[in-house]
Amino acid sequence: MRAARIMTISENPTRSFDRADEFTTLDALESESIHIFREVAGEFERPVILFSGGKDSTVLLHLALKAFWPAPLPFSLLHVDTGHNLPEIIQFRDEIVERHNLRLHVAKVEDYIADGRLTERPDGIRNPLQTIPLLDGITENRFDAVFGGARRDEERARAKERIFSLRNAFGQWDPKRQRPELWNLYNGRHAPGEHVRVFPLSNWTELDIWRYIAREQVLLAxxxxxxxxxxxxxxxxxxxxxxxxxxxxxxxxxxxxxxxxxxxxxxxxxxxxxxxxxxxxxxxxxxxxxxxxxxxxxxxxxxxxxxxxxxxxxxxx
Structure with a gap:
């Protein structure tokens, strides 16, 4: 008989793995991601998951829930809301948070524009304006590890970044300070004021994400x-x-x-x-x-x- 199944953010129970199953590439990727979540839980005091309601952050949350089931998720969520998100995404984000009784911190770019801390760009694009609200949210809540759903196949700069990525006291990334990651050993050491960005999906591709969504029946917007x-x-x-x-x-x-x-x-x-x-x-x-x-x-x-x-x-x- 198959092992007991786990209910996460899927419409149906997730697929379980036992000795009768073939250990696939997806199993290896899932295992690596779950190991990273558990490593961070044991090494850091106040981790947080960046959650926008997009497909990658939804898979990230699915893996996190699976990593600690049947215990509740030991992390809160953080979303930097530009105010220009598609309404379906915000609705989906809130539905997931309510379904799993999660704690969500929202940093709003709109608030920063309203009080003059940020200025609207001439082209109207707000993605670049997310940086300051993100860093303020990390500092104010004293988060020392921040999970993100970035993957190396998305873009060349992301391909250069390690799974554990050190950020200095100003939240900045220095490629020259990248640490070696041998096998599955991750160095989370950081000085006061610094934090570490963690990318459990680094080795996944877009196709892997969709194969996993199909296999696990993960609900998406x-x-x-x-x-x-x-x-x-x-x-x-x-x-x-x-x-x-x-x-x-x-x-x-x-x-x-x-x-x-x-x-x-x-x-x-x-x-x-x-x-x-x-x-x-x-x-x-x-x-x-x-x-x-x-x-x-x-x-x-x-x-x-x-x-x-x-x-x-x-x-x-």
Missing amino acids: PLYYAHEREVYERDGMWMTSGPWGGPREGETVETRTVRYRTVGDGSTTGAVLSEAADNEAVLAEVAASRLTERGATRGDDRVSEAAMEDRKREGYF
Whole structure:
């Protein structure tokens, strides 16, 4: 008989593993991620999980719940809300938090703009404005380890970062201070005021994420699947109108069947034309793609070749 199954953020019980099963690549990735969560729990005092309601942070939370089941999750969640998030994502975020009785800290970019600590950018993009609220949230709550859902296959700067990534007292990342990570040994040592960013999904790919979502039946926000939406085309991406503005002159709103590969600030994150309405269809679509989800649908990463690395040096995710 199979081992008892665990209920996490899936619609149905998660798949269990026993000796009769073949140990797959997904099992190895899951095992590594769970080991990282448990390592941090034993080594740090106040870890937190960055949770936006996107697919990667949802898989991250699923793994964290699985790592400590049947005990409650020993970490709280932190979301840096730009105020320009798609409404489906915020609704999904709140539903997950309520379902699992989790504690959520929200740092709002809107508050920083309202009181003058931040200034709205001319292009209206708020993703780069997340850095200061994020660092303030970490400092005010004395978080010493911050879990993120970044993966190395997403972008070249993220490919350079270790699983345990030291940040200085100003929250900045210095590539020259990267520590060696031999086998599964992670160095979390840090001075007062410093903290460590931890990336349990570093070795996963977008295809791995979707294969895992399908296997574990992880619930996602519905906009990750094909749906009809009023959109307009900009720079090869299909954008949604919202409080962030748009469309511009010459951009025509039309109803298209689209889905989102990644979610972020609505002013810079686009959808892709797609008929993939379920996990199987999404898997086939992702397997055939030659662009990462950020390369295909994130305008903020197109500012320069070093756009992400520059933001990470300042303290970004």
